[in-house]
Amino acid sequence: MDEPRRQARGQRRMVQLLDAAAVVFAETGYAKATTNAIARQAGVSPGTLYQFFANKEAMAEALAERYRSELTAAHDKAFDPGTARLPLPELVDRMIRPMVEVNLENPGFKALFGSGDLPDKLSAPTRALQQAVTGRVSNVLAARYPDLPADRLETTAAVATQIFAALLGTIVSTPAAQRERWITELNQALVGYLTTLEQDTGA
Incomplete structure (x- = not known):
């Protein structure tokens, strides 16, 4: 087998193993998860897993990096x-x-x-990125409403972020055929809330 094909197959295997690790970690928690359980979830032998990852911490670290990369891209x-x-409805849709x-x-x-139970060195950077959402929302609102007082801007961004978080679980868990309805509801809830700024600032 030539080198590019070998590398591609190895990359697919790593993705398969990390996807399995994400499932096991989420179901059992990091502390109780084992590499044997992850291997079973992936449908491979423990020996195959160890060809790619030395232990479960290495897998959690790889997952953390993958998640941070995808979150950063989504934020941007x-x-x-x-x-x-x-x-406003289009802006909200582009954000959510x-x-x-x-x-x-x-x-x-x-x-x-x-x-x-995830080691802090792995979870802290990801938590910081998740918490940065409010700041990113605030930046967009500041560009839209440049005369808005800082305290009002901060409060509005925090409430908007909480509205999104409150409905996110429902959207993610809803069957795909019904998901768009909930995304529309989220959009309308945020537009309704932010419309008060439109009225107060004349935007």
Whole structure:
């Protein structure tokens, strides 16, 4: 087998193993997870797993890096101050969809990185990135409403983020055929809330 094909097969195996690890970590917690359980979930032997990862910490570290990379990309797409002057429903839609997509593509990651038993060196950077959402929302709102007082801006961004978080679990767990209805409800809830700023600032 030539080298490019071997590398591609190895990359697919790593993705398979990490996907299995995400499931096991989310179901049992990091502390109780074992490499044997991860191997079973992936449908491979423990020996195959050890060809790619030395232990479960190495797998959690790889998952953390993958999740951070995908979250960063989603944030950059969702929270672009250059889109701040779009009509409010379109702006809200552009903010929420990348964030919904990254959570749909990474089932179990939120449970894993929000758990208390993952080593802090692995969970802290991801938590910081998740917590940065409010700041990113604030930047977009500041571009749209430049005269808004800082305290009002901070409060509005925090409440908007909480509205999103409150409905995210429902959206992710809802069957795909019904998901768009909940995304529409989320959009309308956020637009309704942010409309008060439109009225107060004359935007």
